[in-house]
Amino acid sequence: MSSSAPLPFSNRVAIVTGAGSGIGRATAVALAESGAHVLGVGRRRDALEQTARVHSSIEILPLDICAEGAAANIISTAVEQWGRLDLLVNNAGATAVMPLAETDRSVITNLFELNVTAPSLLAHAALPYLRESGGSIVNVSSTYGHRPLASGAHYAATKGAIEQLTRSWALELAPEGVRVNAVAPGPTKTDVLTAAGLSKDMVDEMYTYERGRIPTGRIGDPVDIADWILRIADPRGANATGQVFTVDGGLELI
Incomplete structure (x- = not known):
């Protein structure tokens, strides 16, 4: 007579930003399937609703994580619903194709606001609850957080910042039992390039180029x-x- 092992995230509570598509959606679904209660956060209600339809343990909160007070709102929503918080996945982010010759101040500001400032404020708001649960933070970086990216230097810089935040927070919070790590994907099939303004043909061309290098x-x-x-x-x-x-399929090795 055999008994099934408990699911690894059973009765734990997770927040996933950028949960309406791509890595965020896949992560929210995987966590729910592993037993977690998941709050999926993103700007597009319709996309979040598609994510929530995949599993009954996913609740959604449509908002812009860069908005004033968003971090406190997100954390309190999860804690009020489930009474605890065990995991924050800082996945939401954006990229930009911007050679130095075409530098635009607003693009730089928006990239850092979404990719660095918002995750920092979320981590700050989550910290008291992660201390209580012995929880963790997972930041989503990029292989270009630690290797150069021509015509994408500011995006790469935001991901380099995320990696340094990860290491520094981990050192700071280790004595309190809170872990901080990051995953750095290589080129991945998501809609982030389309969201950055690239046409389908340009995206396909870029994937073909990257596939040849990986x-x-x-x-x-x-x-x-x-x-x-x-x-x-x-x-x-x-x-x-x-x-x-x-x-990244070994891309960082070349």
């Missing part, structure tokens, strides 16, 4: 990245903190 010859899938986010956040990995796990 040692495994494979563009990532959001499910691949979600799987690693869950591995990093798994409560059983209690001694892993301050790490940036690159999932």
Whole structure:
């Protein structure tokens, strides 16, 4: 007679930003399937509703994480609903194709606001509850957080900042039992390039180019990245903190 093992995130509470598509949607679904109560956050209600329809343990909160007071609103929504918080996945972000010759102040400001400032404020608001639960933060960086990206320097800079925040927060919070790690995807099939203003043909051309450079010859899938986010956040990995796990098919090796 066999008994099934408890799900790794059973009765735990997670917040996933950018949950309306791509890596965020895949992560929200994977966490729910692993037993978690999930609050999926994003700007597009219709996209979030599609995510929520996949699993009954996903609740949604449509808002702009850069808005004034958004961080406190997000954290309080989760805590008021489920009484605790165990995991914050800072996934929401944007990219921009912007050569130095075309530098635009508003693009720089918006990139850092979404990719660096908003995750920082969310981590700040989540911290008291993560201390109570012995929880963790997983930040989503990029392989370009630690390697150069021509015509995308400011995007790469925001991801480099996220990686340094990850290491520094991990060092600061380790004595309090809060772990902080990051996953750094390589080129992955999401709508982030389309959202950055690239046409479908340009996106396809870029994927073809990247596929030719990746040692495994494979563009990532959001499910691949979600799987690693869950591995990093798994409560059983209690001694892993301050790490940036690159999932890019070996691209960073060349």
